[in-house]
Amino acid sequence: MRLSRYFLPVLKETPADAQIASHRYMLRAGMIRQQAAGIYSWLPLGFKVLKRIEQIVHEEQQRAGHIPMLMPTIQPADLWQESGRYDDYGAEMLRIRDRHDRDMLFGPTNEEMITDIFRAHVSSYKSLPLTLYHIQWKFRDELRPRFGVMRGREFYMKDGYNFDLTEADAKHAYNRHLVSYLRTYERMGLQAIPMKAEGGPIGGDYTHEFLVLADTGESGVFYDSKVTDIRLGDREIDYDDVAQCEGVLDEFTALYARTDDTHDAAIFEERVPEERRREARGIEVGQIFYFGTKYSEPMGATVQGPDGKPTPVHMGSHGIGVSRLAGAIIEASHDDKGIIWPEGVTPFHVGIVNMRVGDEACDATSEALYGTLRTLGLDPLLDDTDERAGGKFATMDLIGLPWRITVGPRGLKNGVVELTSRRTGESEELSPEATVQKLAALYEGHL
Numbered sequence: 001m002r003l004s005r006y007f008l009p010v011l012k013e014t015p016a017d018a019q020i021a022s023h024r025y026m027l028r029a030g031m032i033r034q035q036a037a038g039i040y041s042w043l044p045l046g047f048k049v050l051k052r053i054e055q056i057v058h059e060e061q062q063r064a065g066h067i068p069m070l071m072p073t074i075q076p077a078d079l080w081q082e083s084g085r086y087d088d089y090g091a092e093m094l095r096i097r098d099r100h101d102r103d104m105l106f107g108p109t110n111e112e113m114i115t116d117i118f119r120a121h122v123s124s125y126k127s128l129p130l131t132l133y134h135i136q137w138k139f140r141d142e143l144r145p146r147f148g149v150m151r152g153r154e155f156y157m158k159d160g161y162n163f164d165l166t167e168a169d170a171k172h173a174y175n176r177h178l179v180s181y182l183r184t185y186e187r188m189g190l191q192a193i194p195m196k197a198e199g200g201p202i203g204g205d206y207t208h209e210f211l212v213l214a215d216t217g218e219s220g221v222f223y224d225s226k227v228t229d230i231r232l233g234d235r236e237i238d239y240d241d242v243a244q245c246e247g248v249l250d251e252f253t254a255l256y257a258r259t260d261d262t263h264d265a266a267i268f269e270e271r272v273p274e275e276r277r278r279e280a281r282g283i284e285v286g287q288i289f290y291f292g293t294k295y296s297e298p299m300g301a302t303v304q305g306p307d308g309k310p311t312p313v314h315m316g317s318h319g320i321g322v323s324r325l326a327g328a329i330i331e332a333s334h335d336d337k338g339i340i341w342p343e344g345v346t347p348f349h350v351g352i353v354n355m356r357v358g359d360e361a362c363d364a365t366s367e368a369l370y371g372t373l374r375t376l377g378l379d380p381l382l383d384d385t386d387e388r389a390g391g392k393f394a395t396m397d398l399i400g401l402p403w404r405i406t407v408g409p410r411g412l413k414n415g416v417v418e419l420t421s422r423r424t425g426e427s428e429e430l431s432p433e434a435t436v437q438k439l440a441a442l443y444e445g446h447l
């Protein structure tokens with residue numbers, strides 16, 4: 001993309017009502033625009049990040065064997081009356097009436113709808129195990145929407161639902177989700193710690209939340225500091241391997257890590273040596289639930305078991321806050337100049353700053369770099385505007401691309417351009433060819 005043709009409405013001033021860094025930077029970098037409390041447009045730069053996050057979620061879900069689909073945002077109320085949640089959900093549910101006076105709602109989650117689809121089409125245990133998921137907009141009329149996309153009213157969520165014959169099979173589905181979530185967050189440059197949590201309106205008491213540690217997080221957390229040393233890394237996972245998935249769950253949940261809903265001071269003190277006890281704040285970027293037959297029983301989602309008898313299926317649901325993640329990643333990775341995108345989710349892979357637009361050598365080298373990088377499958381942003389150098393650098397720092405190539409007349413006299421890391425601020429002078437090679441190597445595995 002050429003910046004001269006792009007739509008990047010950056011703001012010079014810090015928006016007064018934005019209290020945390022991610023909200024400020026998303027507004028200043030022209031990523032989002034608020035349309036009503038907790039409701040945002042995703043401007044082109046923000047939209048690109050959202051899509052990169054979504055893509056990683058899709059890839060990791062499908063790697064785990066889960067099947068993508070799409071359900072609507074608007075749901076009929078009668079499904080929710082069947083499960084008994086229509087009244088329970090209260091004021092958070094946005095209720096709508098259509099022209100025929102039918103009660104509808106903007107879905108806050110999809111347990112009922114997916115259970116309805118399942119009961120209509122699946123009747124035998126031979127179709128199990130089955131995990132279906134979608135990534136769709138949700139609406140929850142939050143009491144206090146705040147912090148930009150972190151706590152929106154309209155937000156983008158991945159929600160997946162497993163259907164299994166037995167509790168043991170459903171536990172494996174739960175473990176599989178836990179592993180795939182760890183991989184998903186790590187690909188985004190995040191450490192998200194699974195913590196014992198509460199079921200809330202979704203239900204069940206077997207549930208973990210995934211928390212990214214951040215001072216601005218909305219959840220209070222208590223944990224053993226040793227838990228932050230564990231990484232999934234690039235170990236091979238066979239998602240059908242029951243023991244392996246359970247082993248990962250055990251490894252990641254053996255040490256004390258709980259949200260304030262489930263925190264127990266006595267157990268904390270008994271199990272965690274004093275020097276490792278941490279009390280902090282975190283951003284909840286996902287939650288997994290096993291709730292057995294809570295929906296399948298009242299809604300009649302049964303399958304014929306091996307013994308020929310109808311049995312209600314065991315279910316769980318598993319959510320990732322896709323739009324919230326855009327904010328969470330910025331909270332975890334920024335400095336006083338702006339955002340610092342991890343390579344996995346950056347909206348553009350590299351910024352090319354042409355220091356002297358109109359200079360023959362600068363224009364030719366910038367264009368050549370732009371073309372070659374694109375041929376290699378990279379997505380560069382070329383600043384071909386005639387703004388002064390200081391402004392160009394400030395914009396690049398604000399929008400946070402991990403790498404910047406500076407093309408200036410002085411360097412070109414010696415046949416070099418400058419490659420700068422946004423994270424460390426370190427620069428090196430390289431030939432344009434070596435620059436391309438280095439970037440291709442840096443992004444290997446991220447394309």
Ligand code: 5CA
Pocket residue numbers: 108109110111140142149150151152153154155156157158159160202284285286287317318319320321322323324
């Ligand atoms: N049905 C289950 C799992 S699919 C469910 O709805 N779980 S949830 O309520 O925990 O939501 C899943 C994730 O969505 C949360 O972990 C959080 O990351 C994100 N989320 C929830 N509410 C909001 C909100 N108001 N704004 C942005 N993200 C949200």
